[in-house]
Amino acid sequence: MSRILVVEDEQHLAEGLRFNLEAEGYQVHVVDTGEAALEALGPESPPFDVVILDVMLPGIDGFAVMSEMRHGGQFVPTLMLTARGHPDDVLRGFAAGADDYLTKPFELAILIARISGLLRRREWLRASMNHVTEPLAGPPPGPDETFTFGDKSMFFDRLELHVRDQVFPLTLMEANVLRYLIRHEGKPVSRKMMLEEVWGLHEDTDTRAIDNFIVRLRRYIEDDPTHPRHLLTVRGVGYRFVATSQP
Amino acid sequence: MVVAGRQKSIAFFIALGAGLICVIILLYVGWVLLNWRHGILLVLGALLMTAIVSGVVLNTIFLVHEIRRNAQHDAFINAVTHELKTPIASIRLYLETLQTRAVDDAKRLEFYRIMVDDSERLLGTIEQVLRTGRIGASSRRLNLSRIDLGGVIEQSVLRVRALHKVPPEGLQYRAGAPVTIVGDADEVQAAVSNLIDNAVKYSGSDVRVTVETARVDGNYVALRVTDHGPGIEKTELKRIFKRFYRVPGALATRVKGTGLGLYIVRSVAKRHGGRVWAESEGPGHGATFVLRLPIVK
Numbered sequence: 209m210s211r212i213l214v215v216e217d218e219q220h221l222a223e224g225l226r227f228n229l230e231a232e233g234y235q236v237h238v239v240d241t242g243e244a245a246l247e248a249l250g251p252e253s254p255p256f257d258v259v260i261l262d263v264m265l266p267g268i269d270g271f272a273v274m275s276e277m278r279h280g281g282q283f284v285p286t287l288m289l290t291a292r293g294h295p296d297d298v299l300r301g302f303a304a305g306a307d308d309y310l311t312k313p314f315e316l317a318i319l320i321a322r323i324s325g326l327l328r329r330r331e332w333l334r335a336s337m338n339h340v341t342e343p344l345a346g347p348p349p350g351p352d353e354t355f356t357f358g359d360k361s362m363f364f365d366r367l368e369l370h371v372r373d374q375v376f377p378l379t380l381m382e383a384n385v386l387r388y389l390i391r392h393e394g395k396p397v398s399r400k401m402m403l404e405e406v407w408g409l410h411e412d413t414d415t416r417a418i419d420n421f422i423v424r425l426r427r428y429i430e431d432d433p434t435h436p437r438h439l440l441t442v443r444g445v446g447y448r449f450v451a452t453s454q455p
Numbered sequence: 456m457v458v459a460g461r462q463k464s465i466a467f468f469i470a471l472g473a474g475l476i477c478v479i480i481l482l483y484v485g486w487v488l489l490n491w492r493h494g495i496l497l498v499l500g501a502l503l504m505t506a507i508v509s510g511v512v513l514n515t516i517f518l519v520h521e522i523r524r525n526a527q528h529d530a531f532i533n534a535v536t537h538e539l540k541t542p543i544a545s546i547r548l549y550l551e552t553l554q555t556r557a558v559d560d561a562k563r564l565e566f567y568r569i570m571v572d573d574s575e576r577l578l579g580t581i582e583q584v585l586r587t588g589r590i591g592a593s594s595r596r597l598n599l600s601r602i603d604l605g606g607v608i609e610q611s612v613l614r615v616r617a618l619h620k621v622p623p624e625g626l627q628y629r630a631g632a633p634v635t636i637v638g639d640a641d642e643v644q645a646a647v648s649n650l651i652d653n654a655v656k657y658s659g660s661d662v663r664v665t666v667e668t669a670r671v672d673g674n675y676v677a678l679r680v681t682d683h684g685p686g687i688e689k690t691e692l693k694r695i696f697k698r699f700y701r702v703p704g705a706l707a708t709r710v711k712g713t714g715l716g717l718y719i720v721r722s723v724a725k726r727h728g729g730r731v732w733a734e735s736e737g738p739g740h741g742a743t744f745v746l747r748l749p750i751v752k
Contacts, residue, residue, distance in 0.1 A: 313548075314544065
């Protein structure tokens with residue numbers, strides 16, 4: 209059963225959406241603030257298949273929720289549903305990373321058709337991923353999706369990092385970031401490049417989101433994360449991966 | 456982003472104005488130094504310069520004022536768009552649901568109730584906007600009659616209790632001595648309703664609102680609406696009565712509104728020879744709104 213997250217602070221609309229989506233056979237979870245939405249979409253929570261996101265929310269607004277989701281590596285298909293139908297607002301929604309945009313008042317049938325469209329696209333993508341081995345961040349570094357450096361081995365096909373006898377399961381985004389860095393071994397890569405190549409985002413905003421991924425990766429691959437030897441910071445640019453341990 | 460853009464343009468105009476004034480002063484000082492012997496011309500020049508400087512200052516003030524107003528107008532259009540579209544979206548959603556799905560009786564009745572609530576909200580917004588238009592057209596005469604203020608308050612309290620589903624102990628009316636005023640019944644009703652409605656609306660989940668009336672020096676009656684809500688900054692106490700004005704921040708997004716309610720209250724108070732003002736010890740300490748109207752002796 210597909211799980212849908214509805215982010216809407218107007219109680220009447222939220223309950224109407226819940227009733228209809230449940231009647232369509234979806235499992236529906238409703239939250240009424242952007243903060244609660246980000247929490248529900250966090251890595252610890254069970255994943256959702258589609259998000260319906262309102263713009264006018266108390267606290268942080270829908271646009272901010274949207275871009276925060278995408279920067280945090282949350283790529284769940286999202287439909288923005290809002291009273292603001294001005295072209296500027298629509299464009300802002302898409303720029304923040306929305307997959308679809310619908311203005312209120314909307315037709316129920318259209319809304320449901322768009323949601324099933326998003327779900328269908330997700331299924332097709334999954335099906336095609338099984339055929340195509342080439343992942344988002346380009347060709348893999350090794351023939352069998354494995355890369356070994358020092359006493360560490362990264363198994364990209366299983367999303368597992370083996371450090372001596374320890375095994376760390378990585379998320380898909382963590383693995384993609386690591387893959388990208390390994391592909392550019394020895395060369396500095398900028399945050400902007402990583403955003404574009406790994407996340408597929410083209411934004412001018414200087415983001416710190418990537419830094420969080422680096423911090424997590426260092427925790428896995430560095431013996432002492434405060435003194436990295438593989439994942440080095442290049443001041444003013446970004447990061448550099450080196451396979452042979454640097455003193 | 457939009458707000459930052461406006462701040463920038465305001466800063467630009469202020470800088471431009473200040474720059475021009477400096478240039479004029481420099482030119483004038485230079486001119487005086489060169490021509491200090493020509494007494495009459497000096498006086499003429501002083502007058503001319505004063506005129507030019509005040510012209511530029513006025514111009515700058517006007518520009519900044521207009522930019523502010525424009526920003527508020529935009530915010531108002533946004534708020535009204537939201538307030539009009541949201542209930543329509545909801546009513547339409549429920550109608551389409553009833554049209555296309557098998558809904559059991561209990562749910563159906565609930566949906567009807569929700570639609571009635573939404574149409575009430577829609578009507579409220581429309582009345583607010585229309586009333587602002589009527590008040591703005593100052594040529595419209597008041598439809599004067601003798602009004603029992605207690606009755607008006609009683610009605611408003613009942614209406615707000617029903618609208619926000621507040622228990623009687625959450626919204627109390629302590630009636631003072633009966634008071635008769637002369638005024639436009641419709642407008643006085645709107646003003647009283649707006650004050651009580653605001654107090655409940657901004658209280659959030661902790662609604663403890665009291666409405667009281669008392670005579671003041673024999674000529675006036677004061678209606679006091681006290682809440683234990685989020686309170687108001689000292690600097691905002693006057694501004695909140697301006698047309699379209701809403702206190703910036705999280706509260707304005709949590710509590711939906713058009714920025715017209717208190718403007719209507721103030722206009723009604725003025726047209727009836729009265730006053731309205733707000734008192735608050737600051738954020739977190741609740742607020743009291745006082746509406747003072749002249750009474751009939």
